[in-house]
Amino acid sequence: MYLCDCHTHTRISFDSTASLSDMMAAAVQAGVQELCITDHCDLLDGDGKPTLTFPWQEALDQYHGRGDAPLTVRLGLELGSAPYNPQAARAILAQAGEELDFVLGSLHNWIGAQNNQDFYFTNFTADPGLCRQAVENALSHTWELVKEHPDCYDSLAHINYPLRYMARDGQHLTLEPFRDQVEEIFRQVAASGHALEVNTCRGMSLEEWLPLLRWFKDCGGEYVTVGSDAHQPEHMALGIPEALELLREAGFSHVTTYQGRRPVCHKL
Template sequence: MLLTDYHTHTQVSPDSETPLTAMAEAAVAAGLDELCITDHCDLLELYGQPVTGYDWAPALAQYREIAPRYAGKLTIRLGMEFGMAHLNPQLSQTILSLPELDFVLGSLHNLCPEKGGVDFYYVDYPTPEACYAALDDYFHSMSLLAVTDFYDVLGHVIYPLRYMDHPISLERYTDQLRVIFKATAERGRGMEINTWRGRTLEDWLPTLRLFKECGGEIVTTGSDAHTPEGVGKGIREACALLKEAGFRYVATYEKRKPKFHTL
């Protein structure tokens, strides 16, 4: 079974200080076959300010320097975690035109601009009602992203739940997620199972089963590691959950094209 971590961050991301070499060494130590670096590009900053461009140079420089050193030992792919891409289609198309780009993880970290655009990490969740208000906004934005060409895989579909201390059920969003997942599958896109460095696993099973029911076949596995200690955490368990949900393959990407590997 191929072990892959397709959601990781390096010093190119604003929330990591780790060089690619350290992430690669951690991937080898964890027994991974493939590592994709998905450094952040969010079209809204933490408190909702719009972003007007992206500098690929730092990500390209470290990738071109480090990836060849691991040939035969670890496959390293150049990816991006692209946040709120639906907000600026022209800019998104320009950012994603890089020919060396292997993989785009489409994510949503922020409330919509009309609600202030703040990152979900900084939102207050004092009551279940506040939690559901944030989730209403989150899944509405996801429905807008799902019908674009600015992602290969939807990232951490259950992301805001990380920050909510209340017992929250996604059952009320089943119909909305069904529409999102059908659009995703019909466009030949996928979703990821994000282990949150091994902390989120069983919570994914209902979402995986719904995605499968909606015709989804493409799933990647990712730890969301920002330090070497998190690389590969929960990946084996994620593959087991995929099998339990009825999937036969885990996906990797090269130049934005999926490859399928038997679980």
């Protein structure tokens, strides 16, 4: 089993205080063989305001100063809301040059509704209808990402992201009612040679991934990345061994990492 964690954050992200050295030490302690740092670059902040830059110099300085460790460390980026401003997204990616290994394509925000705020800040408690609107908004812009802007991502990050906050607010929705839309997205991801991410949400999100993996497999999907979404060292690789078992159960023979934005397959 190739233990890799391809969705992690450091102090470069607004919601982490962790140093790269501490995250690397935690990865070694957890037995991780390959670590990818994917700090946040959200084109919309939590309140929905445009944030169209990324501190590449700071990120590169941290990466270049990482020192030696008995594991592979890759430079990635979690690029959020690329459909909101694809020109800015492409400009940010170009600034990284050839050192960029991996891009997670994520959608944390409403786009064109609810003031473009992060789904995290939406109160879903008393409005099941709002839950459906949120999923439809997220899926419509996910479709735009994979269809119109495939150069802005390598792996499609946490497609179930809005469901986290519905569950927090007592609304337990799944993607089953939206299966046709999801499978259309998956077919496009597969046809374009991109990957799907299994995001364990620090070990708290596992069981819901098995049907999604099976859908992706049925849609011709080949590449799957796994990530804990760790923002602190103590969360490193939580749920990753279980996620790899889910891949095996869904019929996949390998897990995927990226180097130079090209997929690298590792046998499960």
